[in-house]
Amino acid sequence: MRKSGKIIAELFAILLTVILFIIPFYFILINSFKNSREASKMNLQWPNAFQILENYREVIQAQDYMLIRAFFNSAFITVASIIILVFVCAMAGFIMQRRKSKPLTIVHFLFLAGLMIPPAVVPTIWVLNGIGMFKTMAGLILIEVAINIPFAIILYSGFVATIPREIDEAALVDGAGSLNFFFRMILPLLKPVTSTIIVLTSVNVFNDFVNPLYFLPGAENATAQLTLYNFMSLYNTSYNLLFADVVLLTVPPLILFLIFNKRIVAGMTAGAVKG
Amino acid sequence: MKSTKSLYSYGFLLPAGIIFFIFFLLPTMVSFFFSMTRWTLTDWEFIGLDNFIMFFKESSLNIGFRNTFIYAVMTSGTKVVLGLLLAVLLTSSIRSKDFLRSVVFFPTLISTIAVGITFSYLMHPSRGLINTALAALGIQGPNWLGDPALAIYSVGLVDIWKGVGFATVIYIAGMMSIPADYYEAVDIDGGNAFRKFWHITLPLIRPAMNSVIILSFIGGLRTFDLVWTMTKGGPGFSSDLIASIIYKQYQGGFYGLSTAGNVILFVIVAVLAFPLYRFLTKREVDL
Numbered sequence: 001m002r003k004s005g006k007i008i009a010e011l012f013a014i015l016l017t018v019i020l021f022i023i024p025f026y027f028i029l030i031n032s033f034k035n036s037r038e039a040s041k042m043n044l045q046w047p048n049a050f051q052i053l054e055n056y057r058e059v060i061q062a063q064d065y066m067l068i069r070a071f072f073n074s075a076f077i078t079v080a081s082i083i084i085l086v087f088v089c090a091m092a093g094f095i096m097q098r099r100k101s102k103p104l105t106i107v108h109f110l111f112l113a114g115l116m117i118p119p120a121v122v123p124t125i126w127v128l129n130g131i132g133m134f135k136t137m138a139g140l141i142l143i144e145v146a147i148n149i150p151f152a153i154i155l156y157s158g159f160v161a162t163i164p165r166e167i168d169e170a171a172l173v174d175g176a177g178s179l180n181f182f183f184r185m186i187l188p189l190l191k192p193v194t195s196t197i198i199v200l201t202s203v204n205v206f207n208d209f210v211n212p213l214y215f216l217p218g219a220e221n222a223t224a225q226l227t228l229y230n231f232m233s234l235y236n237t238s239y240n241l242l243f244a245d246v247v248l249l250t251v252p253p254l255i256l257f258l259i260f261n262k263r264i265v266a267g268m269t270a271g272a273v274k275g
Numbered sequence: 276m277k278s279t280k281s282l283y284s285y286g287f288l289l290p291a292g293i294i295f296f297i298f299f300l301l302p303t304m305v306s307f308f309f310s311m312t313r314w315t316l317t318d319w320e321f322i323g324l325d326n327f328i329m330f331f332k333e334s335s336l337n338i339g340f341r342n343t344f345i346y347a348v349m350t351s352g353t354k355v356v357l358g359l360l361l362a363v364l365l366t367s368s369i370r371s372k373d374f375l376r377s378v379v380f381f382p383t384l385i386s387t388i389a390v391g392i393t394f395s396y397l398m399h400p401s402r403g404l405i406n407t408a409l410a411a412l413g414i415q416g417p418n419w420l421g422d423p424a425l426a427i428y429s430v431g432l433v434d435i436w437k438g439v440g441f442a443t444v445i446y447i448a449g450m451m452s453i454p455a456d457y458y459e460a461v462d463i464d465g466g467n468a469f470r471k472f473w474h475i476t477l478p479l480i481r482p483a484m485n486s487v488i489i490l491s492f493i494g495g496l497r498t499f500d501l502v503w504t505m506t507k508g509g510p511g512f513s514s515d516l517i518a519s520i521i522y523k524q525y526q527g528g529f530y531g532l533s534t535a536g537n538v539i540l541f542v543i544v545a546v547l548a549f550p551l552y553r554f555l556t557k558r559e560v561d562l
Contacts, residue, residue, distance in 0.1 A: 010369045020436070021378045027404060028393055042402045084294075092291035098283045107288065114299055116489075116548050118497045120306035120537045121521060122530045126316055127302050146298035149291055168279045178284045207386035209500045214525070225388050229504065232392055239396065246389045253384040261377060 028250075032056075032243035039240035055244045062234075062241075066219075066227055067248065074224040075252075077137060078205045081144040082198055085152055088145070089197070090190055091182065093156025098168075114150035121214055128215060140216045144205050152197050159193040160186075199260045203253050224249055303541070310535040319531070326535035339517040339536075342427050343543070346502075346516060347495030350434045354491045355484065357435070358442030363472065365443065366450050376447070380440040387437070391504030394433045395420060420506055423513035430502050430514060437501075438494070442487045449483025450476060485555040493548050496540065517543070 023044070031039045032055060034047040060067050096108060124143065125134055133139030163186070171181045209225040216223065222230070228249055235242040310326055312319040330336045361379060365372045382390065397404045398419035406416030419429040457475045466474070499518035502508065508515035508523065515523075517540050524533035 088291040091287035095287045118540045120302045123302035123306045149295045178282045
């Protein structure tokens, strides 16, 4: 009796999940296969006429292959931000954990505050303007790094606490310099938390809409999310094309998710909760 | 004997420190000054507290306070409770838990813009799937995004849909770090599942719950992209949040006013979120 009750509860949970979470994705996908007349009915029906290749080709070719350029821009911004972020935050997180002093508590507080404080937008534009980085990829990349620094440093310094100090002492006996020691010994040991940071940050940066909107306006540097946003008004009657675009933009996060699904929970256990 | 301190060079803090200072702290600091100016980015005129007075007087501006507060409390409150229930379900012995975990977490990874677009069609008053389904049950669905009294809540529901998976994952991580012998102790005492939850799980996932509360509350206070994609603050100004007002003022070229909005958001976070954080972390129980 208890067992059958359990099975019913489980079936109910699955049914609810399907309704709430699977149907919206099915809705996007199936409508990206239809012609615009059928898609405008906004239903879940199987298409009478499949128009898969035409739809996706049209979206990709739209506005002189805008989507391809936007994808490339977003990928570049994402990769560059993550490389910088990992190096600077691993180094900083290491020191934050190993050394304790008054000035460092203040630094620690400032980084923590960065998790909560909303970034001041127009003043940031003013600063970017002043150093000639407004509307440049480099400017946006450094903004993305700055915004993600607090979270990454907290994860790194939390993880460094689990690395025994005996390693440091052994390195000292071997006469290693600090840079050499850090890059050859410590950085490889940080791999688990580095991969968590890579997954979470790359999704964040690739999906970011607000910062490109403010700091990288203009068509020639459009990012993936900005392009999608602009397509919303361009295709406000051709839902099939709009949804094809949504599907294309969901592919990169989906791939990351499939590869790192297990890592995400594991990394959270290691860092986020204890931090 | 040389000390290991020679390996811990303060210079390692510099790259992160410099980037964080120039691109985050410096703009935050100057925002206090520029919020009191009429500002064109190149030129400024000091006008004292006029921008703030305008913010509090003008109804199209101060509607953002109410909405932002409603939105943050609604979304974070629901994520805290719903995420916990989901996490309990997804750490129990059900067979489909791996599948369900993946499905619940996946929306977190999709861009807010894509989610916003999809739900603005699902919430279409006559043709949208949600109202079609409600009609099949004999319920007349509301005009989710078109009704000024409802729009902000509709966007909030979508926010919960997208973000509850993240809360769930944090809870799951917290639950997995609870040692199994704690539960065995309850078993020996003859306690049931509810006692385990009430006396072991709930107190010991406190740190995870605090992360969920703080992250989702601050996230709610700062939200911009979802509301901008779904309603642009409309109809009228009915679903404007402080963050969308900041963007509108920026678009209109009112840089000083926009920055005043930023300072107000900063103060709200400082007044609400910092004390909340301290209050919560004080009550944590150590494992």
